[in-house]
Amino acid sequence: MIDFENVTFAHAGTSAPVLKAIDLTIPEGDLALVIGRTGSGKSTLLNLINGLVPHFTGGVLSGRVTVGGLDTRTHPPRELAGTVGTVGQNPRAGFTTDTVEDELAYTMESLGFAPDVMRRRVEETLDLLGLSTLRHRSLDTLSGGEQQRVAIGAALTAGPAVLVLDEPTSALDPAAAEEVLAAVQRLVHDLAITVVMAEHRLERVIEFADHVIRIDDSSCSLQDPASAMTGHGLQPPVVRLGHAMGWSPVPLSVRSARRRASALRDATFSPTRRRQGGEDVARLVGASVSYGRADALLNVHTHLRSGQITALMGRNGAGKSTLMNVFAGSQRPKRGNVRVAEADPADLKGRELLRHIAYVPQDPTDLFYTDTVARECEAADHDTGQAAGSAWRRLTELVDTVDPQTHPRDLSAGQQLALALAIQLAATADVVLLDEPTRGLDYPGKQAFGRWLNDLADAGCSVLVATHDVELVAVIGDRVIVLADGEVVTDADVRTALTSSPAFAPQVQKVLAPLPVLTVEEARSL
Amino acid sequence: MNSRWLHPGAWWLWALGLGAAATRTSNPLLLGLIVAVAVLVVSARRPQAQWAGAFSVFLRLALLVIAIRVVFTVVFGVRVGTTELFVLPSVALPDWLAGVTLGGTVTVEMLLIALIQGAQLATLLVCIGAANSLASPVRLLKALPAGLYHVGVAAVVALSLAPRIMINVRRVMQARRLRGRPTAGLRAAAESAVPVLESSLDDAINLAAAMDTRGYGRASTTSGAERLLQAGLVLVGLMGMALGLFAVLGASGWGWALLGIGVLMAVGGIVLAGRRVPRTRYRPDPWRWPETLTAGSGVLAAIAVMTVSSNTITLPLTWPALPAGVVAAILLAALPAGLTPPPPLPWQAT
Numbered sequence: 094m095i096d097f098e099n100v101t102f103a104h105a106g107t108s109a110p111v112l113k114a115i116d117l118t119i120p121e122g123d124l125a126l127v128i129g130r131t132g133s134g135k136s137t138l139l140n141l142i143n144g145l146v147p148h149f150t151g152g153v154l155s156g157r158v159t160v161g162g163l164d165t166r167t168h169p170p171r172e173l174a175g176t177v178g179t180v181g182q183n184p185r186a187g188f189t190t191d192t193v194e195d196e197l198a199y200t201m202e203s204l205g206f207a208p209d210v211m212r213r214r215v216e217e218t219l220d221l222l223g224l225s226t227l228r229h230r231s232l233d234t235l236s237g238g239e240q241q242r243v244a245i246g247a248a249l250t251a252g253p254a255v256l257v258l259d260e261p262t263s264a265l266d267p268a269a270a271e272e273v274l275a276a277v278q279r280l281v282h283d284l285a286i287t288v289v290m291a292e293h294r295l296e297r298v299i300e301f302a303d304h305v306i307r308i309d310d311s312s313c314s315l316q317d318p319a320s321a322m323t324g325h326g327l328q329p330p331v332v333r334l335g336h337a338m339g340w341s342p343v344p345l346s347v348r349s350a351r352r353r354a355s356a357l358r359d360a361t362f363s364p365t366r367r368r369q370g371g372e373d374v375a376r377l378v379g380a381s382v383s384y385g386r387a388d389a390l391l392n393v394h395t396h397l398r399s400g401q402i403t404a405l406m407g408r409n410g411a412g413k414s415t416l417m418n419v420f421a422g423s424q425r426p427k428r429g430n431v432r433v434a435e436a437d438p439a440d441l442k443g444r445e446l447l448r449h450i451a452y453v454p455q456d457p458t459d460l461f462y463t464d465t466v467a468r469e470c471e472a473a474d475h476d477t478g479q480a481a482g483s484a485w486r487r488l489t490e491l492v493d494t495v496d497p498q499t500h501p502r503d504l505s506a507g508q509q510l511a512l513a514l515a516i517q518l519a520a521t522a523d524v525v526l527l528d529e530p531t532r533g534l535d536y537p538g539k540q541a542f543g544r545w546l547n548d549l550a551d552a553g554c555s556v557l558v559a560t561h562d563v564e565l566v567a568v569i570g571d572r573v574i575v576l577a578d579g580e581v582v583t584d585a586d587v588r589t590a591l592t593s594s595p596a597f598a599p600q601v602q603k604v605l606a607p608l609p610v611l612t613v614e615e616a617r618s619l
Numbered sequence: 620m621n622s623r624w625l626h627p628g629a630w631w632l633w634a635l636g637l638g639a640a641a642t643r644t645s646n647p648l649l650l651g652l653i654v655a656v657a658v659l660v661v662s663a664r665r666p667q668a669q670w671a672g673a674f675s676v677f678l679r680l681a682l683l684v685i686a687i688r689v690v691f692t693v694v695f696g697v698r699v700g701t702t703e704l705f706v707l708p709s710v711a712l713p714d715w716l717a718g719v720t721l722g723g724t725v726t727v728e729m730l731l732i733a734l735i736q737g738a739q740l741a742t743l744l745v746c747i748g749a750a751n752s753l754a755s756p757v758r759l760l761k762a763l764p765a766g767l768y769h770v771g772v773a774a775v776v777a778l779s780l781a782p783r784i785m786i787n788v789r790r791v792m793q794a795r796r797l798r799g800r801p802t803a804g805l806r807a808a809a810e811s812a813v814p815v816l817e818s819s820l821d822d823a824i825n826l827a828a829a830m831d832t833r834g835y836g837r838a839s840t841t842s843g844a845e846r847l848l849q850a851g852l853v854l855v856g857l858m859g860m861a862l863g864l865f866a867v868l869g870a871s872g873w874g875w876a877l878l879g880i881g882v883l884m885a886v887g888g889i890v891l892a893g894r895r896v897p898r899t900r901y902r903p904d905p906w907r908w909p910e911t912l913t914a915g916s917g918v919l920a921a922i923a924v925m926t927v928s929s930n931t932i933t934l935p936l937t938w939p940a941l942p943a944g945v946v947a948a949i950l951l952a953a954l955p956a957g958l959t960p961p962p963p964l965p966w967q968a969t
Contacts, residue, residue, distance in 0.1 A: 149828050187826060191668070233965065418793075446797070454797070
């Protein structure tokens with residue numbers, strides 16, 4: 094269905110190609126998963142299929158990509174629109190209409206479908222993706238998972254043979270991610286659509302993949318999922334558990350791992366206690382925030398302890414970012430009181446703010462104000478009064494593929510996040526606030542990130558991480574706060590919180606339940 | 620009445636009718652009536668959407684226009700009238716600056732005339748604002764002829780840029796504070812200008828990429844000569860329309876002819892262009908009696924005002940008359956507030 098013939102691509106103005114001499118064929122009706130380190134060129138590979146590379150981005154392409162017999166060199170994206178459906182990393186940014194129904198019809202309108210065909214296809218798609226109750230809703234009122242499903246539906250209605258998905262679940266909570274993946278699986282099974290999907294959260298997707306395309310050093314090939322999961326750092330917890338236990342073949346899904354683990358579940362496990370934390374450094378008393386008529390936070394009482402990593406979890410739109418903003422002083426609560434180190438955070442500024450609060454907001458590019466990575470690091474060292482080169486050193490610990498002369502906005506999403514973390518985690522602030530910090534980070538990046546957070550917590554910082562990533566929380570978390578509709582519904586230590594609800598259970602816990610084991614490292618001690 | 624979207628063309632005809640009426644009368648009572656009707660209809664039928672917030676922006680702009688008009692009259696205005704209010708120190712500019720005199724005597728008549736003229740423009744702005752907050756720009760785009768679609772998209776994206784930049788400014792300023800940098804002053808503004816523009820541009824590029832992959836801009840192949848003819852027709856036709864409108868508003872006779880030729884040429888060009896674009900429409904907004912009522916009431920108000928009222932201000936100023944027919948016609952334009960279907964709520968399920 095999709096053929097790459099000796100494809101090499103370099104961005105304009107660079108000599109080193111992003112992708113080199115790629116030959117691969119993705120068969121019709123299969124799901125191919127693209128994996129690779131942060132910034133390895135996954136999005137570029139996907140955009141080669143829909144023609145955005147090189148028609149929209151520029152750059153030098155040699156070799157040939159054909160999709161359903163159409164050569165992307167002679168067919169720009171708009172002419173491939175009937176053959177390839179594309180869903181970008183941020184579906185909200187690509188919406189062109191006001192309501193769900195109109196959005197679904199947009200591609201068909203552009204391609205000049207007859208009105209009765211459009212009506213039929215819209216109905217079919219509404220049913221296929223479970224969107225029929227949302228059909229007249231305004232796109233602004235949808236949750237993240239609903240937006241993602243609408244975007245997939247909008248890419249589907251014109252009847253493409255190929256669907257390209259760039260990180261479809263990375264911004265979603267576990268339940269919404271399951272919804273989206275179930276929908277994708279139905280497309281592959283029922284409609285025989287060829288799906289090419291890039292995703293860092295392998296634990297969510299690897300079991301659905303027919304093939305894995307692993308990008309290593311600018312080159313890649315089509316591999317069998319099981320063999321692609323050996324001998325490198327990109328493995329979900331269930332695969333690492335399989336390796337650690339010496340299971341062969343290595344299980345890719347929780348279900349197959351559970352079958353192998355029956356003996357393991359009879360072992361005795363005495364859980365170690367995670368950090369309990371010291372005194373309160375930040376407090377929220379009866380805080381409420383509302384946007385228009387909707388409550389973002391409703392009478393929230395909570396506190397953050399020093400020397401502890403707290404995970405803030407909950408559905409998309411549950412109020413996590415608002416809570417972060419209130420602690421950072423970016424937003425004053427409508428009612429109630431917030432204190433960070435006995436001060437009102439909204440009154441702090443300059444170095445005093447940096448001494449008390451380090452915050453990485455959801456869109457890290459907002460933090461950048463110079464034109465190269467190197468200058469950004471220098472400015473951070475200067476602002477925080479640290480030795481020259483310390484921000485750059487932290488950056489290279491997280492990702493090793495960054496050119497210091499790159500413009501921060503030209504970095505991949507994962508690299509941008511790493512840069513923002515490297516800049517903001519300079520000073521040992523009392524409170525470290527991180528909003529979705531692992532979006533687009535690969536497993537090695539997450540490990541380095543986890544080590545930093547541990548160091549920070551050991552040094553006495555109070556770390557609050559808003560995240561959907563249960564695997565990250567299982568490894569680094571000490572305490573979990575769950576928000577639902579602006580209210581705190583759970584506030585417990587990490588083991589209690591993650592073992593009590595199947596939606597929040599990490600893979601190892603699902604395999605070894607009822608033992609309260611959360612991580613591969615803990616499972617090794619059994 | 621079941622909620623549905625009224626055809627955006629109906630709202631625009633209604634608003635443009637009221638706006639045209641405003642430009643053709645200097646009767647402050649009628650102007651006030653038009654504003655009242657517009658505010659009533661907007662408050663009754665404005666949907667809950669981001670773009671519907673445009674009305675308050677236009678209201679503020681209208682007040683600003685009146686204020687500017689008054690200030691300019693006081694400083695630069697021609698001294699007319701006899702009822703002296705106060706005297707400003709006056710400066711006579713040299714001959715090479717047209718010999719204008721700044722300041723001087725300010726009379727009640729001058730101020731009243733400035734207020735009326737400002738109110739005319741302000742009322743027009745209020746009407747345009749009403750259309751902007753009643754009719755969704757995206758739905759209006761859908762109702763445009765296919766030949767105008769691509770130009771229309773550019774216009775809608777450009778219109779949405781200003782609110783998006785404001786959102787980005789707020790975000791970037793918050794982020795600057797989090798990096799411990801000053802958020803006020805010239806340096807802060809200079810340093811944050813680039814990130815703000817970059818993120819606004821990124822938004823636009825993301826949207827453009829998404830639209831490209833969804834078939835936007837797809838055209839069937841036509842010869843270069845045909846494209847040139849079509850573009851030329853639209854361009855010359857639009858220029859003719861603009862000149863013609865100008866002449867019509869200035870009430871000279873040849874304006875109508877020019878306007879007619881311009882409209883014909885532009886329509887011809889748009890039809891030609893439409894043949895190149897293979898677009899179809901999914902469930903176009905229907906045109907039923909509420910649409911006819913809405914558009915008709917606006918046009919009626921315009922006709923009534925144009926036939927009866929006068930646009931000239933004569934001294935001495937007298938208390939304006941209220942011709943019953945015109946008042947009735949303008950009041951009829953308030954009917955859409957109750958007789959049109961209400962807009963759907965954003966979270967409405969069916």
